[in-house]
Amino acid sequence: MAEEDKVDDASSPNLAEEFDEIAETPNQVGLSDDSIREITDALHEPENDNHVALIEELSNADTADLLQKISEDDRKELLEKNDTEIDPQTFAYMDSDLCKSTLSAMSASQVAQIISELDSDDALDLIENLDEDFQQDIIKQLSAKTRIAIEEGLTFPEDSAGRLMQREFVAIPEFWTVGKAIDYLRAAANDLPSEFHDLIIIDPLYHVVGEIPLNRILRSKRSTRVKELALDELHTVPADMDQEEVALIFRRESLNSAPVVDNDNRLIGVITFDDILDVIDEEAEEDILKLAGVEGDDLYRAILSTTGNRFRWLFLNLLTAIAASVVISFFDATIEQIVALAVLMPIVASMGGNAGTQALTVAVRALATKELSSTNMLRVISKETLVGTFNGIGFAIIMGVIAALWFDNQTLGLVIAAAMIINLCFAGFFGAAIPIFLDKIGSDPALSSTVLLTTVTDIVGFFAFLGLASIFLI
Amino acid sequence: MAEEDKVDDASSPNLAEEFDEIAETPNQVGLSDDSIREITDALHEPENDNHVALIEELSNADTADLLQKISEDDRKELLEKNDTEIDPQTFAYMDSDLCKSTLSAMSASQVAQIISELDSDDALDLIENLDEDFQQDIIKQLSAKTRIAIEEGLTFPEDSAGRLMQREFVAIPEFWTVGKAIDYLRAAANDLPSEFHDLIIIDPLYHVVGEIPLNRILRSKRSTRVKELALDELHTVPADMDQEEVALIFRRESLNSAPVVDNDNRLIGVITFDDILDVIDEEAEEDILKLAGVEGDDLYRAILSTTGNRFRWLFLNLLTAIAASVVISFFDATIEQIVALAVLMPIVASMGGNAGTQALTVAVRALATKELSSTNMLRVISKETLVGTFNGIGFAIIMGVIAALWFDNQTLGLVIAAAMIINLCFAGFFGAAIPIFLDKIGSDPALSSTVLLTTVTDIVGFFAFLGLASIFLI
Numbered sequence: 013m014a015e016e017d018k019v020d021d022a023s024s025p026n027l028a029e030e031f032d033e034i035a036e037t038p039n040q041v042g043l044s045d046d047s048i049r050e051i052t053d054a055l056h057e058p059e060n061d062n063h064v065a066l067i068e069e070l071s072n073a074d075t076a077d078l079l080q081k082i083s084e085d086d087r088k089e090l091l092e093k094n095d096t097e098i099d100p101q102t103f104a105y106m107d108s109d110l111c112k113s114t115l116s117a118m119s120a121s122q123v124a125q126i127i128s129e130l131d132s133d134d135a136l137d138l139i140e141n142l143d144e145d146f147q148q149d150i151i152k153q154l155s156a157k158t159r160i161a162i163e164e165g166l167t168f169p170e171d172s173a174g175r176l177m178q179r180e181f182v183a184i185p186e187f188w189t190v191g192k193a194i195d196y197l198r199a200a201a202n203d204l205p206s207e208f209h210d211l212i213i214i215d216p217l218y219h220v221v222g223e224i225p226l227n228r229i230l231r232s233k234r235s236t237r238v239k240e241l242a243l244d245e246l247h248t249v250p251a252d253m254d255q256e257e258v259a260l261i262f263r264r265e266s267l268n269s270a271p272v273v274d275n276d277n278r279l280i281g282v283i284t285f286d287d288i289l290d291v292i293d294e295e296a297e298e299d300i301l302k303l304a305g306v307e308g309d310d311l312y313r314a315i316l317s318t319t320g321n322r323f324r325w326l327f328l329n330l331l332t333a334i335a336a337s338v339v340i341s342f343f344d345a346t347i348e349q350i351v352a353l354a355v356l357m358p359i360v361a362s363m364g365g366n367a368g369t370q371a372l373t374v375a376v377r378a379l380a381t382k383e384l385s386s387t388n389m390l391r392v393i394s395k396e397t398l399v400g401t402f403n404g405i406g407f408a409i410i411m412g413v414i415a416a417l418w419f420d421n422q423t424l425g426l427v428i429a430a431a432m433i434i435n436l437c438f439a440g441f442f443g444a445a446i447p448i449f450l451d452k453i454g455s456d457p458a459l460s461s462t463v464l465l466t467t468v469t470d471i472v473g474f475f476a477f478l479g480l481a482s483i484f485l486i
Numbered sequence: 487m488a489e490e491d492k493v494d495d496a497s498s499p500n501l502a503e504e505f506d507e508i509a510e511t512p513n514q515v516g517l518s519d520d521s522i523r524e525i526t527d528a529l530h531e532p533e534n535d536n537h538v539a540l541i542e543e544l545s546n547a548d549t550a551d552l553l554q555k556i557s558e559d560d561r562k563e564l565l566e567k568n569d570t571e572i573d574p575q576t577f578a579y580m581d582s583d584l585c586k587s588t589l590s591a592m593s594a595s596q597v598a599q600i601i602s603e604l605d606s607d608d609a610l611d612l613i614e615n616l617d618e619d620f621q622q623d624i625i626k627q628l629s630a631k632t633r634i635a636i637e638e639g640l641t642f643p644e645d646s647a648g649r650l651m652q653r654e655f656v657a658i659p660e661f662w663t664v665g666k667a668i669d670y671l672r673a674a675a676n677d678l679p680s681e682f683h684d685l686i687i688i689d690p691l692y693h694v695v696g697e698i699p700l701n702r703i704l705r706s707k708r709s710t711r712v713k714e715l716a717l718d719e720l721h722t723v724p725a726d727m728d729q730e731e732v733a734l735i736f737r738r739e740s741l742n743s744a745p746v747v748d749n750d751n752r753l754i755g756v757i758t759f760d761d762i763l764d765v766i767d768e769e770a771e772e773d774i775l776k777l778a779g780v781e782g783d784d785l786y787r788a789i790l791s792t793t794g795n796r797f798r799w800l801f802l803n804l805l806t807a808i809a810a811s812v813v814i815s816f817f818d819a820t821i822e823q824i825v826a827l828a829v830l831m832p833i834v835a836s837m838g839g840n841a842g843t844q845a846l847t848v849a850v851r852a853l854a855t856k857e858l859s860s861t862n863m864l865r866v867i868s869k870e871t872l873v874g875t876f877n878g879i880g881f882a883i884i885m886g887v888i889a890a891l892w893f894d895n896q897t898l899g900l901v902i903a904a905a906m907i908i909n910l911c912f913a914g915f916f917g918a919a920i921p922i923f924l925d926k927i928g929s930d931p932a933l934s935s936t937v938l939l940t941t942v943t944d945i946v947g948f949f950a951f952l953g954l955a956s957i958f959l960i
Contacts, residue, residue, distance in 0.1 A: 042738065045860040071719070073738040081861040105738075107857070194704060201705040208701050209683065209742065226700035227682050230668060231675040245545065263767065264516065264547040264579075266760035268683065268742070285759045286740035289766060293737065296770030297851055300777070304847035305840065311852050315869055319876040322844050326877055329840045330884065333833040340832070344825045351818045354828035358814070358944070359807040361832065366779065366803045370796050373778035377771055378785050383581070386519040387555040395789055402793040403800055410804065470832070 043070070043077040051078060052086050055093070063090070068097050076105035079114070080312065087114070100126040104134040110312040112141045120146065124153035127162070131206075133178040133287065136165040140175065173258050174251035176291070177272040177281030180205035183212045184238060186221055191234030209268040209284060213242055218278040220248050220271045248273045249283060258283060259291045260382060299380055302458035303373065305329070328463045336361065336470035343478035346486060352419045353481050356428055359411065360477045364435035364469030367403055371396040371443025372465055376458050379451050393444045400440020404433040423484055431477035435469060442468045517544070517551040525552060526560050529567070537564070542571050550579035553588070554786065561588070574600040578608040584786040586615045594620065598627035601636070605680075607652040607761060610639040614649065647732050648725035650765070651746040651755030654679035657686045658712060660695055665708030683742040683758060687716055692752040694722050694745045722747045723757060729765045734856060736762045773854055776932040777847065779803070802937045810835070810944035817952035820960060826893045827955050830902055833885065834951045838909035838943030841877055845870040845917025846939055850932050853925050867918045874914020878907040897958055905951035909943060916942045 054063035103111055115123050127135045151159055168174025184193055213222035222242030249258050249272050272281040305325030310318045347353050378384035408429035416425025446464050447457035528537035577585055589597050601609045625633055635653055642648025658667055687696035696716030723732050723746050746755040779799030784792045821827050852858035882903035890899025920938050921931035
């Protein structure tokens with residue numbers, strides 16, 4: 013058992029000391045608000061450079077944190093006063109909006125300098141967000157090798173495997189032995205990528221024929237042929253595959269890295285799990301934001317750009333709300349006679365909207381994770397319709413009693429009860445059906461589902477309630 | 487350059503053949519609906535066992551997919567007819583609700599059999615969802631070693647690092663050389679965990695003093711001391727740390743694996759990136775579902791249990807909606823005189839709700855990723871308030887004109903315009919402030935933010951619109 017390895021003897025005092033140091037390191041994630049305050053305070057002291065030492069101590073992720081959280085003025089001041097202390101890697105950790113505005117304020121040669129020190133995937137990630145003219149100015153200043161890598165990278169579609177991959181990898185021929193592979197890795201140590209997790213076996217035409225996790229190399233005898241160590245299943249990723257698909261493959265197969273191939277199935281790069289951690293987070297974030305009508309994470313975007321961004325979606329919602337108002341206006345004579353209807357009608361619409369959103373969110377997530385497809389589509393829609401109807405019956409009873417007592421009118425109670433059942437039944441059905449339908453026709457189910465659903469639940473809600481009222485109460 | 491390795495000569499025909507095979511494997515994620523249909527059709531053929539061969543061909547992830555997507559009856563039939571063909575690993579891939587109901591239908595000894603073939607983290611993951619009595623029955627049937635591991639694992643809080651970690655790891659003392667480490671790995675090959683990504687350096691008391699990625703071992707000379715190869719920063723995770731925190735550390739530091747330590751800082755397990763892929767996805771899913779009032783992914787839950795689950799949140803919403811109705815009822819005399827108010831009032835409330843949800847969603851995400859904290863809290867709240875107000879002004883103009891024309895009443899136009907600005911300003915402020923406040927008091931901002939926000943936007947919306955109308959229009 014590996015965990016039972018006895019650590020022989022030789023309990024050196026050094027170890028105890030080192031351990032003490034480690035124990036003192038607090039395990040807090042990210043930079044604390046206190047540390048940030050300390051740095052901005054130091055930054056504002058006119059006569060000294062204490063902040064330089066404080067910033068030099070930070071990891072790149074922490075520096076990125078710091079830059080993101082301080083005000084725009086502080087950020088400018090900090091970048092100006094510390095341009096040599098800030099590691100280019102810091103920019104790879106920053107939010108893309110903020111990174112764009114920060115880099116756009118620099119000269120092309122400064123950005124080229126930063127980019128040339130990053131891995132090919134991080135470099136591409138940084139440059140792809142910049143304006144095209146600026147991109148060209150930067151690319152001109154890069155070394156031939158970096159330039160070609162960046163220009164080729166930009167030819168792949170956005171959010172594709174080609175944009176995500178790094179071009180640095182370790183590939184070996186299948187007839188090598190473990191001993192030969194280790195000798196090669198030792199000899200080439202300085203030319204290898206700084207991190208790698210698998211060895212890729214290729215044929216003379218650069219076609220991928222296998223993948224070997226490093227632990228299999230380490231635990232095998234020198235004479236073992238590398239082909240015997242390859243994983244049973246090979247998961248090559250075409251360069252134009254969407255990153256969301258790639259992330260699903262990584263999750264399903266618990267991959268550490270995957271080779272990326274071009275149209276001729278030749279190895280051109282590698283995607284590693286750390287790229288995928290970001291993708292999974294981004295894609296889930298995209299869904300959650302889209303459902304609420306926010307395009308992209310706009311935490312760091314300027315106020316006017318954020319306003320414009322959100323205006324579009326609110327405008328769509330306004331159209332929905334006006335449509336619902338038109339329905340209400342059909343029944344203005346009824347409302348004039350029984351003003352209790354005006355008091356109660358938002359309840360029916362709002363319950364429908366909320367019940368529908370529950371069904372819709374579950375369906376949107378299940379579509380994103382491919383747990384929902386043609387096979388179980390009808391089962392999911394009928395389940396959601398039933399759940400909506402059952403909750404409709406529950407709330408019909410509660411709200412029927414409340415309305416009857418409140419306005420001392422049993423028929424009104426029956427009318428709102430019936431409207432509640434109808435609307436929640438529709439809400440369940442359309443909540444599941446709208447995203448499935450959007451997915452079938454190739455639209456993004458997260459993007460417009462909510463607006464369509466609210467249109468349905470508002471219109472059905474008002475129509476059912478006011479319509480039944482005009483029949484039974486007048 | 488690693489990517490320029492020349493693959494010497496020996497272009498064997500085997501390679502070309504193997505390559506053809508690989509090229510034929512379609513790169514589709516998960517099991518296609520056609521394959522599922524083929525298997526269920528075969529399952530329903532009474533006289534033969536064709537389905538057995540079809541299922542044996544599937545990977546474990548695909549089998550899990552299949553079990554999830556078919557109907558309950560088909561699932562039962564399939565499990566009965568194929569209980570020996572289905573690999574225990576399959577259950578590790580299944581949705582936890584469905585897994586629970588499937589395992590609960592089996593005998594304790596069958597489940598014990600399955601659990602004893604899984605890694606300790608997967609085993610724990612499976613057993614922790616089962617009913618406690620059933621858990622005890624299963625644990626009794628396990629081997630002493632597995633039993634201790636499971637019982638200890640269950641003592642860690644839910645969703646903590648201790649539940650996530652596997653107990654299988656490879657630890658070496660710091661005075662070893664690369665050569666000694668490789669010799670040990672070769673000698674102990676069969677006792678090592680099936681996968682590992684880093685070697686952990688420990689002192690004689692099992693305190694973690696360093697971590698070495700395997701590629702550093704492979705590229706170094708045999709005489710190199712392992713302590714020279716350790717990463718600069720050591721990221722040990724306490725066993726009781728919440729999995730969301732652990733995931734943030736993995737993302738920030740691009741970790742491949744991290745050692746887990748107990749209260750005395752002794753090594754007790756390892757968390758690997760593949761556990762984290764699941765956590766990131768789960769946590770984002772939790773947020774997205776909670777915002778919509780769904781507790782946990784209930785795609786596979788039974789209809790009545792789903793109904794009950796969602797009822798609670800809808801009930802909270804009903805209270806909100808009734809509170810809004812009470813506000814409306816204050817103005818019933820006004821509405822009786824001007825029925826146009828009843829027609830227009832839902833627009834003001836709905837626009838406020840939607841604008842507020844935009845701000846709220848951005849804040850909830852930023853809190854989850856720790857991008858929002860005390861340092862930038864006020865900046866975010868004031869930004870959102872301004873964005874809300876600006877959009878309020880925009881929609882005030884649009885809706886003011888529409889209302890004035892529709893009902894031929896300029897004052898009505900001015901009233902709805904003013905109400906729109908007021909409500910969207912409040913929506914922006916409370917959209918950002920509510921989740922921040924909930925986070926400060928230690929509540930989950932995703933869970934109840936939406937209900938609180940809707941209460942605010944409904945009440946402010948109706949109050950502003952109807953209140954102004956009763957002053958200026960009567």
